[in-house]
Amino acid sequence: MSQAPMITPLIEKMARRDVITPIEREALANLLGATRRVAAGKALVEPGDRPNFSTFVVSGFCARFTLTPTGGRQLTQINIGGDFVDLHSLLMRQMDHGVVALADCVVAPAAHEDLRRLTQQHPHLTRLLWLETVVDAAIHRQWLVALGQQNAASRLAHLICELYLRLEAGGIASDLRFSLPMTQVDLGDVLGLTQVHVNRVLMDLRRQGLLDWKAGHVTVNDWEALARLGQFDPAYLRLQNDPV
Amino acid sequence: MSQAPMITPLIEKMARRDVITPIEREALANLLGATRRVAAGKALVEPGDRPNFSTFVVSGFCARFTLTPTGGRQLTQINIGGDFVDLHSLLMRQMDHGVVALADCVVAPAAHEDLRRLTQQHPHLTRLLWLETVVDAAIHRQWLVALGQQNAASRLAHLICELYLRLEAGGIASDLRFSLPMTQVDLGDVLGLTQVHVNRVLMDLRRQGLLDWKAGHVTVNDWEALARLGQFDPAYLRLQNDPV
DNA sequence: CGTTTTCTTGAGGTAGGTCAAGCGCTGTGG
């Protein structure tokens, strides 16, 4: 195998947590079908869909969203390269939310049929995939804490910290800099704020010298202060070694 | 087996979704250890714990919570009889949150060792247990939408609708009435509101005739109106048949 | 280079927070 298969970021993420055997690597590599490009702004999955495959993000940024009857939109998770956006659809067939590309993405399907066969033949890999969805839930809980208990600045700081660490873990960011192709409207839909207020808070963090954000590119100038403001503790991301 | 084993509510919940064989029922029934009583207000699990078992709720009400450095508390899920409160600790060893009894509870442990063996021997049961954690995540997402997009009255209405349907599905409630042993402070910690504001909103719903709430006992007088106010759509609870 | 999208800033409004006090249970001990 001369070129790195698309699944590599996932295997690396898993290998940081536990030992993955060559056979398991092979099984994972065989899961993915033909890649597909999705333009920024397009939906990868619509709410209510019943896909017969789960979508894996090879590269790009996308987000899970729910639309409300009153015209609102809540983003419930940001997904980056190496994430499945709807692994849970293997078990919960009908999508309770949609997934939208925030930037141009490359994605690949993993047929539910193949995933189900994998759960029959590879219990350890099954647990590792299960862990992926468990970490999703932990991130959801952390966002609940942010929305329920933190003010706007604190929420924004927390989000930046989380995204940086996840991107760094995926080898997509380093040196406290990363590309973040989201508009302030998107950000508001994550944080439960209006675009106007996101802007004001962002301007404030810039003035305080905590971060720069220009042309979709973020630089964290003072990680300590940002993490303190966001009350950020990375334990919930489960990035350390701990075999399942 | 003359008396119903403690695991019955879980098996019933699963059987509503998929066929559970007698062998699988047996395997589930063998999971649970000796029951334990937990008094209202006591923690079942502390944040940061690394339990070697997952806790199953036989009866009672408990809630997952996160404390913030500023003295706040966010409840991220309500668990009732038939739920595991920390099934995910099988995979994510260190608890990212705690669990507290809201009312007196009876709980039973399922050793991680036994759960792990179950994942080796029963792929279908494994998928059903995985589904339990996936539904937890779907509930988290719904709460994110509530906290991010809905106002106080709407959030409260949504919570009541969700709790009633989950209790009804577990055979613990019927006829739009149920016991809800939570204080208004607890409710505020779920909804991201102060106790004072919870009270005002609650008084309002009572005045509008949508529900009664006396001595920990809730009666929904107008389900349609309450569901409309809460923008409640039960699909995310995944209560219907849909084999995994 | 014109059009559209995104960002920025101001002025004024409101949902929900804070602080404070009184009320009504329920349980407990004299």
Next chain:
DNA sequence: CCACAGCGCTTGACCTACCTCAAGAAAACG
């Protein structure tokens, strides 16, 4: 049987974080 302590509920007065509406500036894009 009563006193009273403790907890949870209720209400009022005032405050503030964030929202709404609006308009211009600056990027991004074809």
